[in-house]
Amino acid sequence: MRKSIIISLFAGCLVILFFTLTSMIKVFSSDLNEPVMMAEQxxxxxxxxxxxxxxxxxxxxxxxxxxxxxxxxxxxxxxxxxxxxxxxxxxxxxxxxxxxxxxxxxxxxxxxxxxxxxxxxxxxxxxxxxxxxxxxxxxxxxxxxxxxxxNHLEAGSMIARQLVSDMGFAGQVVLMVSDRQEDFQRSRLTGILDVLRPYTKIETKIVAAGDSREEVADATNQLLNEEPDADAFIAVSAKHAGSIIQEISKRMQVDEFYIYSFDDSPETLTLMQQGQIDALIAQSxxxxxxxxxxxxxxxxxxxxxxxxxxxxxxxxxxxxxxxxx
Incomplete structure (x- = not known):
């Protein structure tokens, strides 16, 4: 009887030792594998x-x-x-x-x-x-x-401050926007108007055009007919700049106007190097x-x-x- 009890106790100790060692192995394995898992995550x-x-x-x-x-x-x-x-x-x-x-x-x-x-x-x-x-x-x-x-609001403010620095405190400024304005265009427009508003002798005119070059050209042509005394153009959507300049050049010298845009694309950079864009906002x-x-x-x-x-x-x-x- 006593021998059976000793054998049972011994067997129990072996079982406990087995589970203890197994748990320890799992813990250490987890710690060792964690950096590998994080690296693969x-x-x-x-x-x-x-x-x-x-x-x-x-x-x-x-x-x-x-x-x-x-x-x-x-x-x-x-x-x-x-x-x-x-x-x-x-x-x-x-x-x-x-x-x-x-x-x-x-x-x-x-x-x-x-x-x-x-x-x-x-x-x-x-x-x-x-x-x-x-x-x-x-x-x-x-x-x-x-x-x-x-920050498109700040971008609009920056281009407007540059315009005032170039043109002075009086003149007519055309803001060319898309028919369907995105959030970035609305922010740019707000920034521009916030800067120009205190200058009572600067008149702004917002002109909505489509997204195609033909639509922008038509809007520019109509604007030049209605407002022949415009002094400056800001292409609130960068892709409008080329069409605006092309249409102006058919009727008069581009360098008679202050022209501004956003985004240093190959087209706008070329126009700037040719002296047809006065300044633009370069992004990252x-x-x-x-x-x-x-x-x-x-x-x-x-x-x-x-x-x-x-x-x-x-x-x-x-x-x-x-x-x-």
Missing amino acids: HNSYRLVLITQELDTPFWAKVERGARKAADEYGASMEVWGTYGSNRDDFLKNMEVAIASKVDGIIVQGLDTDEFKYLTKVKAAGSGIPIITVANDVPMNESLRRTYVGS PETMGEESVTHMIKWLTGEQVPLNPDGYFTDIRVLRAEDAQ
């Missing part, structure tokens, strides 16, 4: 950058910055886009990305009800974070996590791409929660004609 993130202007130099730089940051973090980066601002295809890309359950979407903001529905209902409902880049959509309307890009698209991926990764890992709802502004500066020579 970013590799599992699938990010998508979506734009409706894939064929522009500006967005090529955004893509370059985004891919660079994704490579540094070891994340997967896909770039989807459309050519010629095809909004239907752009929205379809958004739907596909959401349906594919990607980990994060970095997207050019589009101020439409369809876009806001996709971000606010479908993406949010699927738990997919959205970061807008370059062009923003208000957070309360889109539920995007943050915005990365230029590659930085936008890098920082948007960085903030997305930091949100996904929990390193940066929440993200700044007001956004992260990248560098802007006034580039004058003499700087581009």
Whole structure:
């Protein structure tokens, strides 16, 4: 009997020792494997950058910055886009990305009800974070996590201050905008008007044109007929600058006007080097791409929660004609 008890106690001790050793091995294995798991964590993130202007130099730089940051973090980066601002295809890309359950979407903001529905209902409902880049959509309307890009309100203020410095405190200024204004255009316009408002002898005229070169040319031609005494033009949408200058040049000398724009694209830089644009706002698209991926990764890992709802502004500066020579 006594021998049986001793054997039972011994067996029990062996069982306890077994489970103790097993638990210790699991703990140490977990500690040893944790850095490997953390290192591999970013590799599992699938990010998508979506734009409706894939064929522009500006967005090529955004893509370059985004891919660079994704490579540094070891994340997967896909770039989807459309050519010629095809909004239907752009929205379809958004739907596909959401349906594919990607980990994060970095997207050019589009101020439409369809876009806001996709971000606010479908993406949010699927738990997919959205970061807008370059062009923003208000957070309360889109539920995007943050915005990365230029401070367009300040950009408008900067170009208006440059105009006043060049033209003086009196004159007629034409502000050329799109028929359908995005959030970035409204912000630029607000910044311009806020600066010019105190100058009572500066008259502003807002002219709405379409997005095509032909529509902008027609609007410019009509404006020149109605307001032959205009002194300055500001292309609130950068892609309008070339059409405005082309139409003016058919009727008079371009250097008779003060002309301003946004975005240092190859076209606007060439026009500036030719002395046809007095100044423009240069942006930082590659930085936008890098920082948007960085903030997305930091949100996904929990390193940066929440993200700044007001956004992260990248560098802007006034580039004058003499700087581009």
